[in-house]
Amino acid sequence: MGFVEVMKERGMLAQVTHEEELVSHLAEEPRTAYVGFDPTADSLHVGHLLPVLALRRWQQAGHRVIALVGGGTALVGDPTGKTEMRKMTSAEEIDERIKNFKVQLGRFLDLNDPKKGLILNNADWLRPLEYLPFLREIGSQFSVNRMLTAECFKQRLEKGLSFLEFNYMILQSYDFYHLNKEFDCSVQLGGDDQWSNMLGGMDLVRRKSQRQAYCLTVPLLVNSQGKKMGKTESGAVWIDADKTSPYDLFQYFRNIEDDMVEKCLMYFSDLPVEQVKGLAALEGQKINEAKVTLAFEATKLIHGVDEAEKAKAMAQKLFEEGAGQPDAPxxxxxxxxxxxxxxxxxxxxxxxxxxxxxxxxxxxxxxxxxxxxxxxxxxxxxxxxxxxxxxxxxxxxxxxxxxxxxxxx
Known part of the structure; x- marks a missing residue:
């Protein structure tokens, strides 16, 4: 089964451009896709995982991945989904955060063999750009009228959008153009909130290079009420074990809503689709068995099987055996x-x-x-x-x- 079919089967495909053309493109030979991650904090969080796992599925389908960290774009700040401008962060702090991102992304992707995966930093080509040549070559390809209709700008236009942030779409588009030219990258994957930015890059590649380029988005991680998942009363659920322990991560997935079990098992496990549907069909108290499976699979995916076993044993000791002094974090x-x-x-x-x-x-x-x-x-x-x-x-x-x-x- 091809990449697009797997993504559909597991409910991980939100939008895609030129679907039939893309499927044929992928069937011809191994292709390269990328996802960009701006280091807005010193760790990835659960909300980042769906694009990461899309890259993982891409690699499992026999294609090459590029995990792109945004050492350049983070200096501007993506206005998508933000009601006000992001806090300005120094280049030095961004570079420190990138070190953590590289380690964390390596847990999910094979980045040791350049034929299978690369990790790149867009600071390498964005920071050295000269303003006037960039405006003439790339800025001339973008219509301001069309940019203003993009969903990523609409909310901010009412409250104020800085010219700095207005450049974000152009810079992200340039990333796709650069990766297409230098690494033969023909597909950009990302969260569905990035659709407008991604289309800008695809159009730039097709217009300037007359080469194939495609976009495919994954759904945002939201619950049945449409609220973003990945947060608790104490804040975000982080990938960094020092910020969110494997036990707390296990408990986060153990306590999700019943109607989110199937979706999360599709996303955060490699269990066969039929097994996932069987677990999700459990009712009453038995649905807790499915939640324990989900919690174990998600913790294993993020922290490895040993930590998942420890977290599961700890949870059983705390809640099932009623131990007097449990082995809590x-x-x-x-x-x-x-x-x-x-x-x-x-x-x-x-x-x-x-x-x-x-x-x-x-x-x-x-x-x-x-x-x-x-x-x-x-x-x-x-x-x-x-x-x-x-x-x-x-x-x-x-x-x-x-x-x-x-x-x-």
Whole structure:
């Protein structure tokens, strides 16, 4: 089964240009496709994964991938889906983030053999560009009237769109043109919110080079209500294990809505389609079996089978066996940061489990935090160091299902 057919079968195809022509193009010989990833943070998150997994499927179909990190485009900032201009980030910080992206992308793609996959940085050709020659060669190919109709600009036009951001579509389009010319890359893959930007690149390639170029988008990761997935009360679900532990990632997928099970198993596992449909058809309490399978497969995909096994065993110990001191994720607080007696909120913030003191206060007021089974109720209360300095630490429960083993040492 070809790439386009697999993407359709697994519900991973949102839009595609010249479908019949593309299918024939892919049947002739191995082709090259790329996805761009701007380093807007120091880690990829779950929301990035569908385009990454589209590249993975492309590679599994026998084609070559290019994972393109946006060391150049990140200096401009994509206005797509943003109500205001992104915070300006220095080139040095962007370059540091790219180092993490390269490691993380290597978990999903074979980037060791140039015939199978490459990882490139568009800073290599965008940062050296000279403004006037670029305007004459590339800017002349774009109609401002047509650009203003693009979905990625519409929302921002009402609140203000900087000229800097207005250039983003042209720069992303230039990426496709450059990769087509230098690496024979004929397909751009991406999230469905990138459709307008991607069409700009495809049109530029076809107009200037008279070569084949195609676009294919994957759906955005949204739940049944149309809200973006990949976020929890404490923020984004990250690929970096230091930012979101494998256990927390496991729990995120274990607790998704029932009607998202089939979709997520199609996306985040290699299980056969018939097996996925069988799991998704389970009803009542049995649907939890499918959710455990999903959580295991997603954690295995992102962190490897060993971490998935550990997370699954930890979850079983916590919720099925009712163990007294479960093997929850360990959080170390430096003893030098803890005074003999200090404010409860100040102490809990040292754990870095909570995004803000206001969030800790809210959870305490709602009875959502307990220590060794005892609920904390007074956000203005204090704690003593000796309450937490114990050989095995103490078990902190956050909300209904999140546990942490807190150690002061």
């Amino acid at each position: 360990e959080v170390i607080i430096s003893e030098s940061d803890v005074s003999d007696e200090m404010g409860l909120l100040d102490f809990l913030m040292l754990s870095k489990i909570f995004p803000s003191k206001a969030e800790v206060r809210r959870l305490v007021q709602q009875g959502g935090i307990s220590v060794d089974g005892e609920k904390l109720t007074d956000p203005k209360g204090t704690i003593r160091k000796d309450q937490f300095v114990k050989p095995d630490g103490v078990l902190l429960k956050k909300g209904k299902k999140h546990y942490f083993n807190i150690k002061v040492q």
